[in-house]
Amino acid sequence: MAQAPVLPPGFELPLEPRLPRIGSIDAVALEERAASLAKRSIKRDAKVFALELAIRTIDLTTLEGADTPGKVAAMCSKAVRPDPTDPSIPSCAAICVYPNLVPTARERLQGTGVRVAAVASGFPSGQYPTPIKVADVRSAVELGADEIDMVIDRGAFLSGRYAKVYDEVVRVKESCGESAHLKVILETGELGTYDNVRRATLLAIAGGADFVKTSTGKIPSAATLPVALCMLEAVRDVYAETGRRVGFKAAGGIRQAKQAVQHLVLVHETLGPEWLTPELYRLGASSLVNDILMQLRKEKTGAYQSPDYFTLD
Amino acid sequence: MTRLPVKKTYKLFVGGAFPRSESGRTYEAEGQNVARASRKDVRDAVRAARAAQPAWGGATAYNRGQVLYRLAEMVESRVPEFAELCGGRDEVERAIDRVVWYAGWADKLPQVLGGANPVAGPYFNFTVPEPTGVVAVLAPDASPLLGLVTRLLPPLVGGNAVVAVASETRPLAAIELAEAIATSDLPGGVVNLLTGFRSELAPVLGAHMDVNAFDIGPSNGAAAELETLAAENVKRVVHGNPDGQSPWEIAAYLELKTVWHPIGQ
Amino acid sequence: MAELDRAAGSPAAPGDWTYAPAPESRDIVHLRERYGLFIGGRWVEPSETYATISPSSEEPLAVVGQASPADVERAVAAARAAFADGWSSLPGSERAKYLFRIARILQERAREFAVLESMNGGKPIKESRDVDLPLAAAHFFYYAGWADKLEYAFPNRTPKPVGVAGQIIPWNFPLLMLAWKVAPALACGNTVVLKPAETTPLTALLFCDVLRQAELPAGVVNIVTGDGSTGAAIVDNPDVDKIAFTGSTEVGKAIQRRLAGSGKKLTLELGGKAANIVFDDCALDQAVEGIVNGIYFNQGHVCCAGSRLFAQESIYEPLVDKLKMRLETLRVGDPLDKNTDVGAINSAMQLDKIRELVESGREEGADIYQPPCRLPEKGYWFAPTVFTNVAQSYRIAQEEIFGPVLSVLTFRTPEEALEKANNTPYGLSAGVWTEKGSRILWMAQRLRAGVVWANTYNRFDPTSPFGGYKESGFGREGGLHGLEPYLRFDE
Incomplete structure (x- = not known):
């Protein structure tokens, strides 16, 4: 955020209407804009481009209590080569797992370019003492995670303890060190309003987030298009004012190729083509890949596809 | 020896004051010398009306109702005087009752003419009536008091300011009414009464670009000319019923404003 | 993350995403050669x-x-x-x-x-x-x-x-x-x-x-x-x-x-020359959407188009910056393409009128901005246009253009916004953007217009009366x- 001149105590709020300001969000207009972008008709070459881009930006995810090395190993293969029958299909950006499974993934993905992301900091609730969250992150980094997906403390946020939320992001970012990228999950479904989504986005970015991410995937309301648009607009304001590029990850509830394309349209028309890269954009998903592969093959062959021809990993 | 009474000078009523016509002209009607208003008197009256309208239109509806009721009180206290200038006591009483109505x-x-509109979307939408602004009125000749009151009250109660041209042949009741208005709580300029020649004044009002609505009375020979002039600023032209009494008479001088606002968290 | 890009092996670089034409089929329409x-x-x-x-x-x-x-x-x-x-x-x-x-x-x-x-x-x-x-x-x-x-x-x-x-x-x-x-x-x-x-x-x-x-x-x-x-x-x-x-x-x-x-x-x-009034506390990105919808919807061929934007001076710069950025994403072209945001001007005559008024805006000294967009060669087209540094007296601030042309003016206080907004012979519609409820109602009460859109614009419904003042x-x-x-x- 822009450095405001030093003000007397109690006057820390930005008093100028410059960006990025906290401001507020009109829910109806935001939802209408998102709905109108969702109606973009993406055909032929443009569709193939979007579907391949979607694959390249996917954080292939499994976050179950039942996750095992075997399950994660299979998922790693899928991430590297989503469609074994079609070598032109690119790899996913990363896989996303619990810290215990980072070593397995690390080993499987060595040299493939697919990165390892770990959820940490008391995922998914964030309801743990700060030192434990920091230690959780540090251990995930030590186990070899390239990227950390942390959660903010929604309890602190909703009770107005913004400083605590900010402080935790700062400390987790420190724990990530030089190597690991930090994604901050807001769990927007628990924040209640778009005003809060915007506020939390700016708070996370101020705390040092490399990416802001919508959701854990653990509650029903997740990466809706209006929520994504709201966060993208905050990211845009930060860039406009400071030149700092913050990434965005939509995660939770994105299961169909069509949704993925809609999310990409949102980014394209809000932040521009510069953000259409795995360095600044990710889609968190567990079951999206096969639907994209089916759509891609349909585009190539002209025939509608059956799931029986795409491997479940 | 009988006392020689002091006779009244009949003047115009503009901006809450009683000026003579700036032209210095008078004409004789009902045995009296009455001011013969000029184009410039029309100009001054419209200017006074425009200046007075926002405060009157912006007053609370309760306040406007009370002020108009007060006008009825003022007329009631002068029933004998009015009775001499119009069709008699019965006309005065009907006029008073109409003011009260x-x-x-x-x-x-707002509740009868407006309301909430159930639009198909997440919006709160409501319609409210608002005054159109400055209304010009040509008062009817029949029933000089009741006719004037009948045409004056509908625009007034809705929050408009009025410039009325009194009956040319029977203007005295209008001037008497102006005196009652002056002693009521109606702010100066909300009602302006001009006496004079209708054929002189009506076209000036019809062409005036700061008049929003024009009651030219029942269709008559002048309608085509006045309506043609009125088109220059898209005036609302009303053919006022000299004895009408209904909320729709008021509605003729109201604009409907519809306001939208999204409903969201 | 350079290695990642290499590994992904996709030839497409960021920025290559051009939406393919997505025309709605004309086959559904069966035109006769002549109509009586x-x-x-x-x-x-x-x-x-x-x-x-x-x-x-x-x-x-x-x-x-x-x-x-x-x-x-x-x-x-x-x-x-x-x-x-x-x-x-x-x-x-x-x-x-x-x-x-x-x-x-x-x-x-x-x-x-x-x-x-x-x-x-x-x-x-x-x-x-x-x-x-x-x-x-x-x-x-x-x-x-x-x-x-x-x-x-x-x-x-x-x-x-x-x-x-x-x-x-x-x-x-x-x-x-x-x-x-x-x-x-x-x-x-x-x-x-x-x-x-x-x-x-x-x-x-x-x-x-x-x-x-x-x-x-x-x-x-x-x-x-x-x-x-x-x-x-x-x-x-x-x-x-x-x-x-x-x-x-x-x-x-x-x-x-x-x-x-x-x-x-x-x-x-x-006709109309509606004021769209934006206060500095508004939901800014949504206000920008409202402004765009207000003036570029239907190529600005809308009697209630929000053709005069009144921006509070304290928000002027970020608002205009955002507006210009948003204009760059407007897709002008084939009306039948499902991704087209701005279509063709209705007639050669209307195009002439728009051009004439836009020229007057330049001559009177306003600054013109048009996003880069390639207009088709055949047909009648006009790029979405924003004029800044517009004075109330300019023709583009007074006359109905009925095209995709926005004039931006500024104000300092609600009173000033109101005076300027009402300073027109028209009175069809107006827009107000502020998060403050009491100010919305204050403005809505005083704007001399038949339709007031607060924190939205160009909404229509059969149950909602529509029509003008003055x-x-x-x-x-x-x-x-x-x-x-x-x-x-x-x-």
């Missing part, structure tokens, strides 16, 4:  | 004709009639006969069912109408598909319900139909304006002679086929195409009882003059209030 409408119009 | 006039339920050969074109390609679409005063007289006679022969005495519940039928048929044939609307008028298919057609059908559905309930709308009065209504509509929302006019007229028991705009007659002519399918009695709705002289013939016809006109203030005044002394009922829905016209369309112009009350 309209006074009661002030705070009911 | 629709009079008394039959197609009548006109004495003269002209070609109607597609403004996006200049290709001729069909030949249509140029109705003469004699043709208009025939249409009025047919309407009068239908009025007398049963339509006016038909029970309201029966009239209602005809209107419900029309609403349903419009829904069923919505895509066909949407495509034709975009072909003949140049508006983006997403607007004709998502706005014009759903609203037109909704309008018939809404007024259908009123047909047998009129006495409840006007307590203590006895509503009766006026007779033959002459209706003259503009080219910006051809079918929707037809619906706004025809639905309440029929619901109230009138018969109609309607003239669509000279440049956009085709959806009105296709509508005649809806009337056939709905089995509406012959002569209840008559459609005569033609230019202004046809409109004048309708206005002048002594057997027309009511005129409803939507169009420019200039023509509206001429009609009001022509009708002077005639005793005909008149409603006018005329030189923007009189009478309301929509809602209960939209019935009144089509009724008389003997009291």
Whole structure:
């Protein structure tokens, strides 16, 4: 955020209407804009481009209590080569797992370019003492995670303890060190309003987030298009004012190729083509890949596809 | 020895004051010398009306109702004087009752003429009536008091300011009414009464670009000319019923404003 | 993350994402080579004709009639006969069912109408598909319900139909304006002679086929195409009882003059120069959307377009920056492409008018901004335009441009915004953007405009009365209030 001149105590709020300001969000207009972008008709070459881009930006995810090395190993293969029958299909950006499974993934993905992301900091609730969250992150980094997906403390946020939320992001970012990228999950479904989504986005970015991410995937309301648009607009304001590029990850509830394309349209028309890269954009998903592969093959062959021809990993 | 009475000088009523016509002209009507208003008197009256309208239109409906009821009180206290200038006591009483009837409408119009509209979307949408602004009125000749009151009250109760041209042949009741208005709580300029020649004044009002609506009375020979002039600023032209009494008479001088706002968290 | 890009192995670099053309198919529309006039339920050969074109390609679409005063007289006679022969005495519940039928048929044939609307008028298919057609059908559905309930709308009065209504509509929302006019007229028991705009007659002519399918009695709705002289013939016809006109203030005044002394009922829905007022506490990104929707929706061919943007000085820079950035994402081009945001200007004449006013803006000293966009070679096009440094006295701040041209002015206080917003002979609509509820209501109360959109813009609904103050016209369309112009009350 822009450095405001030093003000007397109690006057820390930005008093100028410059960006990025906290401001507020009109829910109806935001939802209408998102709905109108969702109606973009993406055909032929443009569709193939979007579907391949979607694959390249996917954080292939499994976050179950039942996750095992075997399950994660299979998922790693899928991430590297989503469609074994079609070598032109690119790899996913990363896989996303619990810290215990980072070593397995690390080993499987060595040299493939697919990165390892770990959820940490008391995922998914964030309801743990700060030192434990920091230690959780540090251990995930030590186990070899390239990227950390942390959660903010929604309890602190909703009770107005913004400083605590900010402080935790700062400390987790420190724990990530030089190597690991930090994604901050807001769990927007628990924040209640778009005003809060915007506020939390700016708070996370101020705390040092490399990416802001919508959701854990653990509650029903997740990466809706209006929520994504709201966060993208905050990211845009930060860039406009400071030149700092913050990434965005939509995660939770994105299961169909069509949704993925809609999310990409949102980014394209809000932040521009510069953000259409795995360095600044990710889609968190567990079951999206096969639907994209089916759509891609349909585009190539002209025939509608059956799931029986795409491997479940 | 009988005392020689002091005779009244009949003047115009503009901006709450009683000026003579700036032209210095008079004409004789009902045995009296009455001011013969000029184009410039029309100009001054419209200017006074425009200046007075926002405060009157912006007053609470309850307040407007009370002020108009007060006007009825003022007329009631002069029944004998009015009775001499019009069709008699019966006409005065009907005029008073009509003022009271309209006074009661002030705070009911928005509910009867407006309301909430159930639009198909997440929006709150409502319609409210608002005054159109400055209204010009050509008062009827029949029933000089009741006719004037009938045409004056509908625009007034809705929050408009009025410039009325009194009956040319029977203007005295109008001037008497102006005196009652001056002693009521109606702010100066909300009602302006001009006496004079209708054929002189009506076209000036019809062409005036700061008049929003024009009651030219029942269709007559002048209608085509006045309506043609009125088109220059898209005036609302009303063919006022000299004895009408209904909320729709008020509605003729109201604009409907519809406001939208999204409903969201 | 360079290694990641390599590993991904995709040839496409960021920025290559160009949306492929996504045209809506024209196959659904079956145009005839020639259309006559629709009079008394039959197609009548006109004495003269002209070609109607597609403004996006200049290709001729069909030949249509140029109705003469004699043709208009025939249409009025047919309407009068239908009025007398049963339509006016038909029970309201029966009239209602005809209107419900029309609403349903419009829904069923919505895509066909949407495509034709975009072909003949140049508006983006997403607007004709998502706005014009759903609203037109909704309008018939809404007024259908009123047909047998009129006495409840006007307590203590006895509503009766006026007779033959002459209706003259503009080219910006051809079918929707037809619906706004025809639905309440029929619901109230009138018969109609309607003239669509000279440049956009085709959806009105296709509508005649809806009337056939709905089995509406012959002569209840008559459609005569033609230019202004046809409109004048309708206005002048002594057997027309009511005129409803939507169009420019200039023509509206001429009609009001022509009708002077005639005793005909008149409603006018005329021009505007709406203020869209943005306060510094507003939801900024949504305000930008509202501004864009306010002035670039339908190429700015909207009488209530938010053509004067009043920005509070304290938010001016970020607002204008965001607005310009947003303009760069507007997709100008083929009206039938589903991704087109801004279509073609409706006619060569309108394009000339826009150009002339834009030139005056430059000359008077305003700064012009147009996003980079490649306009098609054929057809009539104008890039979305923003003028900054505009003074209240410039023509572009005073005159209705009726095109995709926004003038940005500034203000400091609510009082100043209000004064400037009301400082116009027009009074159709206004927009207010602020998060402060009391300020919205304060502004809404004082803005001299028939429609005030607070934290939104360009919303329409059949239940919501629409119409102007001052030189923007009189009478309301929509809602209960939209019935009144089509009724008389003997009291």
